Amino acid sequence: MPQILPEHPTVAQANTMIYGTACFFVFGAWALAGGPLTGISFIDVILNDSHYKYLIFLGIPLTAYFVIANWVGWQYYRLS
16 A cells, blocks of 8 residues: 655654644634624624634633543543
8 A cells, every 4th residue: 555644754744734733723713703704694693702702712622621531531440
């Protein structure tokens, strides 16, 4: 089977991935939390809201923490 990616990524590939992810996050956060009105009704409702628009930003890390904590707990339970 042909190998698409190299076995060990280069520093340039790693930096590109980190900078690309950071730019995508910053642009997405700006667009959702403080960007101009878009003319798309459901996005404009979220932009005009002052409380629930932060629920997604807070819910994603909380969900990740919950999943990881439960997975680690399950591993401890299985291996005990």
